Amino acid sequence: MFKRTPFFSLLMIMMLILAACGAAVTPTTAPSVATEVPAVSGNTDATAAPDAKPTAVPAVEATAVPAVEPTADTSGSADALKDYLTASTEQQATWVRNFNPFVTDRRFPTLYGIYEPLMVYNTIKGEIVPWLATEYTWSDDNKILTFTIRDGVLWSDGKPFSAKDVAYTWNLLKSNTALVTGSSAWTYLDSVTATDEKTVDFTFQKVFTPGVYDIMNQIIVPEHIWSTIEDPVKFTNENPVATGPFTEITLFQNQIYGVGKNPNYWQAGKPYIAGMRFPAYPGNDQANLATINGENDWAGNFIPDIEKTFVAKDPNNGYFFPSAGGTVFLYLNTTKAPFDDVNVRKAISQAIDRDQIVAVAMYDYTKPADATGLSDAYPSFKSQAIVDAGDWTTLDIEKANAALDAAGLTRGADGIRTTTDGTPLKYDLNVVSGWSDWVSACEIMSQNLKEVGIDVTVKTYDFSAWIDKVNKGEFDMSIGWSTGGATPINFYRGQMSSATFKPVGEVASENWHRYVSKDMDALIEEFSVTSDPSAQKAVAEKMQEAFAAEAPAVPLFPGPMWFEYNTTRFTGFPTKDDPYASGSPFSTSDQLLLLTTVKPK
């Protein structure tokens, strides 16, 4: 026995040393959900791994030491990318070469970088920027939409771009229904034809004016290339020919790839930067380590406590998190009592301390949601009057209790309310395991709701199990995202229209809470038949009123869009003071504004 003594003391010493090391590291958990809340209109490349387990991020306290590359040899061709902008967008351990814009796993920036749309929709400003097309007009009956194509645009192989390519792209989508795009335009379009080299007509089956946003957002591919492709669905498009600012794949290795500028870009002198390079980071932590270390010029990742961990490290570091992502909701299954009662839903909403959720779970990166449910992505539609009048999204425990009492949900001896037939209000609140910002928001809500006598247990599920439950409506309470889009129509359609309603047990990718409002159906129809912006605005206000009155779900906070930059090597990124685009590298069309503005220093 005694023989072993030296060894135990050694153990103790080791333990002390390691404990000291541990204290210095202070791991913070990183919400990995945040890595990819692209959540605006249109498509996205964000096939990263939102469910990557949040391992600890070493909170960086000391000054960042540039990583040593012991063998910085400059002979390899990969080194030719030294003038390239380094970006962290998707999260993958290895890259698979694929630049097909019609499949989900394509490399950044296939959408809105390599390929371009007819017009760019600026999410932050809510305005349309003409791009491959210079203008559009509606016919008098709003059934034909005509786009005029820009002169002098070339494909990157030097061939001219024309209206025929636009018509070809659309008809390709029509004949290959397996091609994935961000829009469902062919459900309301009848035909797309190029009437001459410069004009393309979109004929509608029925009037649906919000379709213009789907149409302008669709990226266009060259007919002379794609018409020779046998199966566009299985085409990996290794060397894309496109109109965008970056089209040349200058390097493709399993852990890094580079995209160089288009030699024939139609905006003379642009892009200003030689290209972009994308190192593979398997998760948020690894990407953040590089970003904090000054290795990334442009990134779109959630960074916890960003002022301290990132901004304070270097005066060139900056970030801009506009609250223009889709609003995050607490969904109550409205097919179940008492959630079918609007007063109960509003009372639950009033019991939730959104300020606390925003401060604790979201690091104050966003703000509490309001009674319209809309995020900041709709500056031209949102009505301040409705926001001010909607009192059911502000914390008021007394009112919440009173409303629950009035609904006949009386408190039992244990303080937990019961329904009239005596069932206690005990529910599971579903959330994805590992999405720690959401898990933390759910914990706060569970505390909040206990105060008004509702016993809520936070239940974490693996992503695929969670999505299966919400899609099928097999839950009581669940946190979840909401649909975006250029106009509020997609959002409200996803929240409360019969078009998105599916019975419990059937898969519905929107309207998880299973709510139908006949009023909203009528308003959506009304919105869809006018092309007059002021008439649309008036209808959009009525939609907001309907949402605020019926409270189909409980809005929590608008999702922030993640975007960090480092101006050591490049300047011209959007900032809080100059928000000319969202900046978030998640393949929304306004990233083209950034890509054609950023300059080398």
Place this chain on the structure above:
Amino acid sequence: MRYVLRRIGFYCVAAWASLTLNFLMPRLMPGDPASTIFARYRGQLRPEQLEAMKEAFGFNDAPLIEQYFGYLSHAVRGDFGISISAFPSPVTTVIGSGLIWTLLIGITALVISFVLGSMLGIISAWKRGSKLDNIFPPLLIFLGSFPFFWLAMVALYVLGFKAGWFPLRHAYSDRLTPAFTWPFISSVISHLILPALSIILVSIGGWVLGMRNTMINVLGEDYITLASAKGLSTRRVMFHYAARNALLPNMTAFGMALGFVLGGQIIVETVFSYPGLGYLLIRAVSNLDYPLMQGIFLMITLAVLGANLIVDLLYVRLDPRVRGS
């Protein structure tokens, strides 16, 4: 020879069983891949596009038994189909993007850990009660009981980030193009040290302990006493008489571990952004990417079976008793 044939027959049955499990298990998971991938876009794709994805992924609603035979015949031909999470790239391309690096780091770490661990085990058993025997085995077991990700992260943070001695990520410098040149090879080595070291630190304790224990048993045998009495050199007794016999259980474990290398060193690859298979496997599981999952699992099972078969055959050489029976 009969022994060898019997073993091979056994492995064929085992391979079939694992192929079948491999087919069934992913399909027992809740949800379907198209909805899962669709959901990852968080409302970015229109619901109508879900149908497009299902069509593209080519899900057939054929009866399970029909799918099963289709799967078997494809698997035999080495055709794993098209990955869903990296659609439309074939599973072989996706696996190929990380395979070689996973093999490199896995085998390097395993071989070093096995050889070093077994040597330490032999020596510490031979010199029972010595300082070496008192310090190493418990210390290594102690290290091995640390949460792996924590150890890897501390190594990355302290040695990589703070001290800057080792690169923070990847299998070689991003500034280099893979080529058979010294700068590239040295870059690979310097990128290998930290991840391999953390695997070795954690796994070596098991080898030491396993070797030491069997070695101590063997040292108690009469033939060891006889060998010493015959006046054979210490080295000869230690290695040829004791270690050769004590090595058998460790060899089996080595064969198993060799097969599992293909699964990827999930944590180490993630922490050090090493471009291997581990992350692909996680991604395949979370995206319900059946073809990729099947491809990777099949590779792992076949590798485990293959490695075991080799170990079994090696036994024939190492242990004459097996030959006799």
